[in-house]
Amino acid sequence: MSERNGEVRIGVYICHCGVNIAATVDVRAVAEYAATLPGVVVARDYKYMCSDPGQEMIQQDIRDHQLNRVVVAACSPSLHERTFRNAVERAGLNPFFFQMVNIREHDSWVHSDREAATEKAKDLVRAAVMRVYFHKPLERRRVPVNPDVLVVGGGIAGIHAALTVANSGKRVYLVEREPTIGGHMAQFDKTFPTLDCAACILTPKMSAVKEHPNITLWTYSEVVSVDGSVGDYRVVVKRKPRYVREDLCVGCLQCIEACVFKEAKFDDEFNLGLSKRKPIYIPFPQATPKVVVIDPEACIQLRTGKCKKACLEACAERGAIDFEQKETYEEIHVGSIIIATGFQTFDPRRMPQYGYGKYPNVYTTLEVERLVNASGPTGGQVVTRDGRVPESVGIILCVGSRDERTNRWCSRVCCMTSLKLAHLIKEHTGAEVFIFYIDMRAAGKGYEEFYQRVLNEGVHFVRGRVAEITDWAMDPSEEGKLIARVEDTNTGFVRRIPLDMVVLAVGLEPQFDALNVQRLFGIGCSMDGFFLERHPKLAPSPTYTDGIFIAGVCQGPKDIPDSVMQAGYAAAEAIALADTGFFELEPNTAYIIAEECSGCKTCIPLCPYQAITFNEEKKKAFVNEVLCKGCGTCVAACPSGSIKQNLFEDEEIFSEIEGVLAYA
Amino acid sequence: MPDKPKVAFYWCASCGGCEESIVDLAEDILEVAQAVDIVFWPVALDFKRKDVEAMPDGSILATMVNGSIRTSEQEEMAHLLRRKSQILIAYGSCAHMGGVPSLANQFSREQILRYVYEEAPTVVNEQKVRPQPRHQYDGTALTLPEFRGLARSLDQVVEVDYYLPGCPPTPKLLKQAVLTLLSGELPPRGTVLAPDVALCDQCPRKETKPTDLQISEFKRPHWTQIDPEKCFLAQGVVCMGPATRSGCEAQCIQGNMPCTGCFGPTSRVRDQGAKILSALASPISAREPEEIEKILSGIPDPVGTFYRYSLAKSLLRAKVTR
Amino acid sequence: MEDKPITDQLVTSADWEPLVVAFFCNWCTYTAADLAGVSRMGYDHNVRVIRVMCSGRVDPQFVLDAFAHGADGVLIGGCHPGDCHYVEGNYKTLRRYHLLKRVLRDLGIEEGRLRLEWIAASEGEKVAKTINEMVEQVRALGPLRLTRRFKEWDAELASHEAEAQSEEVATHA
């Protein structure tokens, strides 16, 4: 192969990365060593190879020394491989005559012994020099991008992303699992720190989604399969039967009135079981779409087929109720996907010491959001489950957060949510409110100011994590109360504080089925189970799967403004991709030289993309490079070495192995 | 006929099958004999080592050596013939890749000698006498060749120009090779003189291999009724065909036995065993380690199966701690 | 027999440091190794990482070649089952790994010298831990260094050649 490519002239560049590399690796020594390797014409070290002067240095050398191969030893290829390939290309060389060596993330940042780190850098550089020798010119492949976008999840992040993309003129499919969009935000009463009403700012956006000509809204629906890749994803969406025809229902709610159940007796999901609903219901008055839904578990007709169907009568004119409705499947083609599937709150039953589920007057923050809400189950009255207006309320922070036994991360919103609820509870009841916190985190525009406001309202801030909530009184003043036993770390002694109501500020965690979603879309998860972004700072919405973006809490805990910002970012990425119209792929596909192939068919069942087919006429296997994604599994399995992979040829990898081991 | 090109044949550690295969040329052998002058062929003609030593260096056009190299004498002969020949051809699997004798590389010299001279069930040797390289008998020194620590392919001892693969090579390949040599149009040095494509290419059962093969069980040929029409792998019988060079005319397959790999890998493969391993393991129909192990237990001796002819030339060459 | 002294000599050679070659898949384990770097999780330096797109690209020949060229251990890192960027390349790796381990065992290479580990992109800590464990394990097993062993094995040939030459000289004299 080297003969085919003529005389090999290699330039090697060792980056200092300021002191990031140079502090641990003797870059000068590495460059001097590289200069001694066969084929190497120039070897230099430079402060910042990725800077303009650094890139120009390479280009100048290509011209002056007729270099036809370039090796740069610097950071991870995931950061700057593209940068250097482009630099090489601008100097007239095929960009794939380039090889990058990772001596920062894989060397200087993980080792402290300078001598050993320098030796390692030499080994890695030698491997790259030996490898690049075998490189050959390659063409980047382009695939067209379908401009349509799928948004999964109809909370505030999904809503905002859908509207942004739709406003740019692209078609958007918004898929939501629940009967209505709105997500958790719809359940909130006020939003911190401004205390504006959540419904007032959310519902206009919900209607805008419904009305938007470019948005196809499918609620009560779930994505069941995803095929294809960036530019052309083929997605199947299951639409669950709501037993009410969406096109006919106008949301008059007369069916609910008519239902044979005169009393609402089923737990209302929207109010977290704090109130009841009927088998036919609408989640909340501003639900979007404003279409009722029938709960097949509760409805007598659907369970037994023996109901007098009063709802059907009530809707006789429109005929929207349809007990025969079956689930349907829609197949769509989109170029990119935005995932905004949100979160679930921590189930405090996992921490029995707080007595949730045992003591009726222990609540979660989300339940209290509904309690203080004017349209909530108590009409905005803050009363305990036994009907009393509490005189003392304790809010416990970090329940299911910052805890090795449950979730290790800080959920980011609980401090502010608790401040907000402390304010609202005090406003509604005048109770003494205790906030039990470990650290008060009020970073955000106007947040610290809000903390000050609540401090000044006389809320008690007890710095300490409550050890237990008990109803076991040790003093007459504690009879009939719940008692929090806690070290007040500010004063340094253990306190027992009697409370009428305990609010657990439950943390945010990945949805129970996040793993399924992750696998469905072929994206990654971080250690905590939230979806993994491509880069924590510079690409916090793209994923490692091209054309799939994540937004909102499914990526990690965040509050409403941050969710909205990330959703806008995801939308901008999707729009940019659609407007470019194509996507460039790595030319790392597999290929077969027909004369070498024996037609043994070993490779064919191994390809997950059906990219290899057997040509019955020629009795050989062929790789469809459009379908191939370049994993190389078939290459490794080909028993006669007849399948090869661009960028990862056998000779290239063998020479890398031999290169790192040359001194062994 | 003073100007006929000179050729020689020699055997090292081999079974004799390769010699037989030369005779298998049948009437064609006359054609060969007419075209060349056979100057050395211990199995058929009475020449001695000293005759070869007396020849000028490079005076033989081509020498075909079969068998692997196990003893010091074989080594010496290899060097000698190398020196005397313009072209040295490794003839047959043993010279090519070590062959079956190199499966002994799984054992140490001591283990082999102990077994052969002491432990084998047919041996009675109470004094535990072993042949010695040098022995004084009646005032005369007797010598025997040294038994080396490893069996080697010919090219691990001397430089080899061409390889004729097979256990043994087919008469057709031999004839073709001789004609090529005589034609003077020589292929690049190091070429294996057989098609560089795997056996499946020529396999009569090729059509019967499915494109969605999943292996849920490995069966050993002697435990199963083999369908004489169907691809062995499709029947769960290990066949080395996909990882083995063609040129054998699929003789084993036609005898309803799977390929055992004697032609060695294609030029694109460094380790035949590793490649068939990869090809056989990848499509196993299991995901859990226990299930995988269970299916793989159908191959009781992977080294003996995958490296039957090529252990000496495999990447590891031998059992590394013997 | 003849191999034994070689091993002993290698074990006692003070300059020996274990060397592990690691094949990491681009999406999970290589990224995790980048993360370990970004998070400055120090680990043993006796490892050399080679990037492949998928652990499924790891041809068993690569593993043998690494051993043959002097590696004392080989580590393969891929995505967790179910998380493979290429759907199920890692299962193919797993199956080969099981068969390859048996071949290695039969060829005298200890089990601990080859390891397959699933490391997700977020598991930087696991990269550091796995590498450290692997290096320690290989250190405990001692040197494999087939490059040196091959040389020792072939010493019997070299001596013969020298002998032959000296004989030749003698004859000529």
Next chain:
Amino acid sequence: MERQIRYQREANLEWARQFTKQPGGERLLSCIQCGTCSGACPLSIYMDLTPRQVIALVREGFREDALRSKTIWLCASCYACAVECPQKISITDIMYRLKREAIRSNLYPKRFPIPVLAREFCEMVRRRGRNSEFWVVFRMALRSNPFVLFSMARTGWDLWRTGRLSLRKERIRRINDLQFIPAASKEVD
């Protein structure tokens, strides 16, 4: 007036570092000072320092403050703190470690009965291989506060009449097995 100030030179950072390397001490540095340990501790209400404060002293290297505190001796090893700690710190084991060090460094409160009991107990076990509840308590009382024996008399009588008070001093047969004890404690702790 006693001055309440600590100069940084008083902090024994090396000691703190060593502490975190011992079994059980590994997670000490993860402490977020939330006070769950103190809240969960049944005895924190009697302590001069809360367990959280002891952890903070250790972490910052204030060795003597930590070793002299009564807290470590009041710890009844009930592990309530350890199972509640959100950072999974083995607080009980840290208390044990501090107790050992306090005894070795002679920093424990001298007539405080708990360390006395611990030492009497060990002495008896070392000599006989078994401990006899009666004799240990008796000797502890003698060494800390003999008057307490009077108040114990009633309980003793109750035990005696129900056959629960054994005055036997037992001894194991292979007492030589225990010869490792002084060596082990010197060498490893």
Next chain:
Amino acid sequence: MEPPAKYLYYPGCSLKATGVAYEESLLTTLRLLEIPVEELSDWNCCGATAYMSVSEASATLLALRNLALAHQAGTKDVLAPCSACYLTLRKSHELATHYPEAAKDVERFLEQAGLPRPDSVRVRHPLEVLYTDVGIQRLRELTVRRLQGVRMASYYGCQAVRPYGEVDDPHEPVRMDEVLRAVGVETVDYPLKTKCCGGSLTGTIHEVGLRLNYILLKEAQRKGAQAIVTICPLCQFNLDAYQREIRKQTGEPIDMPVLYLTQVIGWALGGGFRELGLHRAISGRKLIEQWFTVKKEAETYV
């Protein structure tokens, strides 16, 4: 899980002295359940909490010697009824198997004493035996007497469930209640079931120990319990032996039986008053005599 063929019983100091009733009732119960059990020969003190406060290495080795003896005896399951013994043995075993550094030292010292590493040994608690190995169903079947109308509070104390949580859940243990209910005993909701009894504090800092015991007794009373059931000899001793003093100090009429779980279960399985050590109680003797006397009419045969 298949129950083991035989248990090796490790008494520890308490079961030979203040807790002798625990030993009597445990052995009786096991006999009635036809479970073979044998006392570990030449056992030594586990070291308890006191030794750990003086020398960790010695405390660990001290405990491990017992396990090594068990290992030599070829028995896998060592039954340690005293919570302190259970924890000390269990913890030493972990130290020797999970910390490679410590394990090395341990091995060295054990070798000097000619003892093996006790790797295969498991430390077990009687509650585990009753709940897991015997099982609720079988206990129900074997019950011959029911204590009707008696409400009890099950009390674990600390070290049986903490820190390992293998005997039962460290936060909300339930197995003791289930075992008691299996033989027909009514149990009350007792939120203090894993709170500390003060351990040796009753002997050292008496007033603190008394206070803790007072809280435990008082709360049991408040929840309507007529007796407390324990699985630890020190808990039983503390709660049982100081009630007179608590009465004197607080003026509250507390006189409550404090029983071993094995006494209650043994009784239900048909054990006798004295062979269960019921005569050894200090507090609540009247009630004990009333409940555990075989009177034809009060007894229900199942």
